[in-house]
Amino acid sequence: MGFETLREKLQSRQGAHFDVGLVERAYEFAAAAHAGQIRKSGEAFMTHPLAVAARLAEWRSDAPTIAAALLHDVAEDTPYTKKDIEKEFGSEVAFLVGALTKLKRIRYADSPARGTAERTENLRRMVLAFAEDIRVVLIKLFDRLSNLETIRFLDPASQARIARETLEIYAPLSNRLGMGELRGQLEDLAFPIAHPVEWTALQELVAEPLEDRRRYVERLIPEVQNLLTSEGLAPRDIHARAKHWYSLWRKLERLGGNLGEVYDLVAVRIITGSVESCYAALGAIHGRWPPLPGRIKDYIALPKSNGYRSLHTTVVGAEGKVTEFQIRTAEMHEEAENGIAAHWAYSEEAADAARKRGVRALARTRDLAWIRQLREWHENFQDAGEFLESLKLDFFRDRIFVFTPKGEVIDLPEGATPVDFAYHIHSDIGDQATGAKVNGKMVALDTPLANGDIVEILTQKNKKPSRQWLEFVKTSIARGHIRAALKR
Ligand code: MN
Secondary structure (H helix, E strand, C coil), X not given: CCHHHHHHHHHHHCECCECHHHHHHHHHHHHHHCCCCECCCCCECCHHHHHHHHHHHXXXXXXXXXXXXXXXXXXXXXXXXXXXXXXXXXXXHHHHHHHHHHHHHCCCCCCCCCCHHHHHHHHHHHHHHHHHCHHHHHHHHHHHHHHHHCHHHCCHHHHHHXXXXXXXXXXXXXXXXXXXXXXXXXXXXXXXXXXXXXXXXXXXXXXXXXXHHHHHHHHHHHHHHHHHHHCCCCCCEEEEEECCHHHHHHHHHHCCCCHHHCCCCEEEXXXXXXXXXXXXXXXXXXXXXXXXXXXXXXXXCCCCCCCCCCEEEEEECHHHCEEEEEEEEHHHHHHHHHHHHHHHHHCHHHHHHHHHCCHHXXXXXXXXXXXXXXXXXXXXXXXXXXXXXXXHXXXXXXXXXXXXXXXXXXXXXXXCCHHHHHHHHCHHXXXXXXXXXXXXXXXXXXXXXXXXXEEEEEECCCCXXXXXXXXXXXXXXXXXXXXXXXHC
16 A cells, blocks of 8 residues: 555644644654555565554544654664654653553563563563553554554464464553554464464354354344334344454353353344443344343443443344344444544544543543553562563463463463373373372362463373363363363
């Protein structure tokens, strides 16, 4: 893409609140600095910062953010320094570029041989950079999305590192910001690289049921439309929503691989004009199809911690098929997809005022408790271990991270056991496991692991896995290998 595309996206914003000139000068500067540089994909280097800037423009970010996006690789990859950028564009843009340059030098998941202490320290430094200004996170997230789109041109080791970092850091971050759509995109690009075997298995498992479900929901939508219209409700939109691949895989892991229990493989989404009509639509749906007990979730009255609001219900729908409905207003929908950035889209002036009061105020308007928490962390945590622990509790709630004796981090679902851990290291280690030590103490093989545990697996040659293991393992990797070994 060229600069014209970006300029078009900014046309409507020229005015007192938006300095298009700043963006134009940043483009000229970056284009000259990167002149002649080629990406591994064969494209001119500037296509990358332009893509990042264009996405931020679509999200109606402010001019310094878009300028910083254009300049974000200058201090790292060209002879120019942060000082040059400060002289040319002032301290705000230079600060953003400087934070992004710092982030680029921190390699969270570089090499398994690196120690836990170093990894923890790197993660801590990343979070500090994020916590300084929410705009640093936004630029970094779109930088990562752009890099993932051309990741196939990198060497396998870099691909693996980037994919893993995405799943462990950037996707949870976008989720915490309420940016559900971006999170889905990041995860689905990283998933086939980080877990190729599981990805292929999932495609095979789901391809047919997914197609069935799509067709079913397409048949159902006109019926829902008629029902709501006959009740005097005029929905803004009704559409089918297929679950993202990575989140589907994680859900299947939690459910022990039972696809029949995934009721939202393709959900029906109803967008209404008001909160009242959300509840009225819910009532109409329940009047027509019986709801499953215990599956009605009112995230409007009780929003999720990342601000997500919606009504969810699961009903025995037409043709006896169990179906999930998600009901929300247009505003809630915008927020669920775009999170914190949705507020810039709503009111440029309100956002501008919020920025003048500082990013802190913006965070407060969204009531994103974790952003405040992030800010307070670096003041309150001297101890790196304690810091990592509390970070993991909040960020990675559904996952646990445990360590090999060499300090490699293994990412497992909550409730995973030493047997899951063993199979994640290698299928032979799983098959031949006879016992486990957690933090130096012998434990039973079905003991649930906890965040930060150091796990050592004891093995014996020619040993076979036990059928009983199938009753407690939590990962599809372990389950698959155990079944295969038992068959042999
Ligand atoms: Mn970049």
